[in-house]
Amino acid sequence: MPQALLDIRDLAISFRQSHATSRSPNGGYLRALDGISLRVPPRMTLGVVGESGSGKSVTALSILRLLPEPPARIDGGQVLFTSQRDGEAERDLLRCSPQELRRIRGGHIAMIFQEPMTALNPVYTVGDQVGESLRAHQALTRREGLSRAVELLDQVGVPDASRRVHDYPHQLSGGQRQRVMIAMALSCHPELLIADEPTTALDVTTQAQILDLLSRLQQKLGMSMLLISHDLGVIATVCQHVAVMYAGQIVESAPARTLFRRPRHPYTIGLLTALPRLGMARERLREIPGRVPRLSEVAQGCRFADRCPHAQERCRKETPALLDEHDRIAASEAGSQQQLVRCHFPIETSTQRLRAIDAEVVR
Amino acid sequence: MTALSSPQAVDRGDDKSPPLLSVRGLCKHYVVGRQGVFFGPPTLVRAVDDVTFSLRAGENVGLVGESGCGKSTLGRTLLRLIEPTSGEIYIDGIDVRGLRSRELRRLRRHVQMVFQDPFGSLNPRLTVHELLAEPLRVHGLVEPPARGQKEVEAVERLLDNVGLPAESRRRYPHEFSGGQRQRIGIARALAVRPKLIVADEPVSALDVSIQAQIVNLLRDIQERENLTYLFISHDLKVVEHLCERVAVMYLGRIVELAETDALYGAPRHPYTAALLASVVEPPHIAEPGTPLSGAPRRRETPSQAERRRLFLFGDPPSPTSPPLGCPFHPRCPKYAELKQPDLCRSERPVLTMLPAKLGTGPHQVACHFAE
Numbered sequence: 243m244p245q246a247l248l249d250i251r252d253l254a255i256s257f258r259q260s261h262a263t264s265r266s267p268n269g270g271y272l273r274a275l276d277g278i279s280l281r282v283p284p285r286m287t288l289g290v291v292g293e294s295g296s297g298k299s300v301t302a303l304s305i306l307r308l309l310p311e312p313p314a315r316i317d318g319g320q321v322l323f324t325s326q327r328d329g330e331a332e333r334d335l336l337r338c339s340p341q342e343l344r345r346i347r348g349g350h351i352a353m354i355f356q357e358p359m360t361a362l363n364p365v366y367t368v369g370d371q372v373g374e375s376l377r378a379h380q381a382l383t384r385r386e387g388l389s390r391a392v393e394l395l396d397q398v399g400v401p402d403a404s405r406r407v408h409d410y411p412h413q414l415s416g417g418q419r420q421r422v423m424i425a426m427a428l429s430c431h432p433e434l435l436i437a438d439e440p441t442t443a444l445d446v447t448t449q450a451q452i453l454d455l456l457s458r459l460q461q462k463l464g465m466s467m468l469l470i471s472h473d474l475g476v477i478a479t480v481c482q483h484v485a486v487m488y489a490g491q492i493v494e495s496a497p498a499r500t501l502f503r504r505p506r507h508p509y510t511i512g513l514l515t516a517l518p519r520l521g522m523a524r525e526r527l528r529e530i531p532g533r534v535p536r537l538s539e540v541a542q543g544c545r546f547a548d549r550c551p552h553a554q555e556r557c558r559k560e561t562p563a564l565l566d567e568h569d570r571i572a573a574s575e576a577g578s579q580q581q582l583v584r585c586h587f588p589i590e591t592s593t594q595r596l597r598a599i600d601a602e603v604v605r
Numbered sequence: 606m607t608a609l610s611s612p613q614a615v616d617r618g619d620d621k622s623p624p625l626l627s628v629r630g631l632c633k634h635y636v637v638g639r640q641g642v643f644f645g646p647p648t649l650v651r652a653v654d655d656v657t658f659s660l661r662a663g664e665n666v667g668l669v670g671e672s673g674c675g676k677s678t679l680g681r682t683l684l685r686l687i688e689p690t691s692g693e694i695y696i697d698g699i700d701v702r703g704l705r706s707r708e709l710r711r712l713r714r715h716v717q718m719v720f721q722d723p724f725g726s727l728n729p730r731l732t733v734h735e736l737l738a739e740p741l742r743v744h745g746l747v748e749p750p751a752r753g754q755k756e757v758e759a760v761e762r763l764l765d766n767v768g769l770p771a772e773s774r775r776r777y778p779h780e781f782s783g784g785q786r787q788r789i790g791i792a793r794a795l796a797v798r799p800k801l802i803v804a805d806e807p808v809s810a811l812d813v814s815i816q817a818q819i820v821n822l823l824r825d826i827q828e829r830e831n832l833t834y835l836f837i838s839h840d841l842k843v844v845e846h847l848c849e850r851v852a853v854m855y856l857g858r859i860v861e862l863a864e865t866d867a868l869y870g871a872p873r874h875p876y877t878a879a880l881l882a883s884v885v886e887p888p889h890i891a892e893p894g895t896p897l898s899g900a901p902r903r904r905e906t907p908s909q910a911e912r913r914r915l916f917l918f919g920d921p922p923s924p925t926s927p928p929l930g931c932p933f934h935p936r937c938p939k940y941a942e943l944k945q946p947d948l949c950r951s952e953r954p955v956l957t958m959l960p961a962k963l964g965t966g967p968h969q970v971a972c973h974f975a976e
Contacts, residue, residue: 415921449885519889
């Protein structure tokens, strides 16, 4: 197996509740991420999909250590990053010095966020902001930074870039701001781009443009991408491999086509069949009953059991592990070519899958 | 292109029953500043500009478009939550524009609104009982005293109607999840037994699994209560699922209005085509027997390559200075394809009836070169 660029192993993170007291159980900490393992090989796009509260953004933020600690607390695990550039050794980002982290942020791993307006500084021109990381990482002068910024803005499709570098963020539309964010992220040729809901705040026509841009840049620059989204359509458009998160755990992971065509976890099937689709017959949508459990409600057993149409006695007692198709504890984590499922009774065959879908209709 | 009709005759000429909602030449213009220093002519944003449409009882109409196209403003002017600048609104035969405050209250027995944000639209200091009893008391729909037996029963019926347990009556909005809060919002709108509900992005803030629950709930309630929805959304998938007719808005105007199947199956305005091409979806689950999906399909959707051809470039123009001629022409793939005809730059196309291609209903398009 080729060396992964990013290899998250068994990551666990807790948050301290604001109203916690000394007598609260666990010192007032609630587990938000539980045993997350993800691999991002070089030049590949991994998608992480989940509903609100599933922990997908916490995963993204923890990689670059952007979570404020406290209230966050890293309980365990490793975030191994192996640069493909010459002479770089594998290092654990959770145990890096602040200086080392600063070198990696922007230089090796860059990140873009959902809301480009809040992520950009309103009192600096976009040229200054795009040039900032260049000046920090490559010791360019302000003028050199600016001319490089024009090239970068041009590359991400900002029209009339030489004039736009002097604009302030509020003078740009949402789509253009997101392009500026992408230009900033790409300025130092990162090996990995983490995109946290990059198109959620955008209109559909702009979203289509940005997704197209991200896939083209990823291929052209040969970088890896970790795309976080709640939108299965966005994930399907851009990603080669997908991990589905639910209540702080990965419940299924597979190459994209396998995951969408032959899902095995009841939650993945539930999500895929709950979506209204263009051109679909106008029958009732298939619901997933109930709601995502709160962190404080997570107990023994499978976290999806209360909403699962196939749940049995065992599901409520025994916590399932993320297993491959031969029921082995996954030797390699999410991101490998295997399909991994965290379920005691995963859907095995197409016939079962069909029956699983029907069961949800009947209920 | 044949101009078949004046705006009055535009809607559903085949049907004689009076429309539940009829809107004619509706405008909402905002003054956002002045040209020049102090005394120049005002700069206007035409949030809603000359909108004409109607809907009949039992017929759900969807209003789609990108942010800033004026769809929410239009929805709010219908209830006079925003005062329209000009134009006519008739709801169930009542002239909405002429109403004074007391009469407005009567209007709002017929029309109610469901909002997007289930966190911002419920008063956090009121219990669910108070939230639901308030409209009943205001409209005198329940026997006093407040919190009496009759009122409790009425509130419990409303809760049951939206699938919430009766004891949620005593709780406060913050104790509920987003989906449950949206159920409370819907129950509150239903309290006065309205005929028309203007639903402004009611499922956009919800997770996929909850969204399906609320969409199904809206459908169930419609069957039970004989309701009509004006469904405002940017999500074309949900709108196709819920609506019989759809209007597409761009920069304050309706650019295409047709029956859902006709509009989705064969869009005739390049903007509608681009919107549909921009929708992203995961592949269908593979099933034995049905190679594409488990769900029966009504029509084929365009391929990825076909979609890419229809992608739009650029962003929506500034509403303070919309392009001359057709406001869509700077982004229009067809304008580029036709080698930039002068007509698109010089003359604004009006919403015109075209002969039906798919289905039977009228198909209105505002494009000089609609086929």
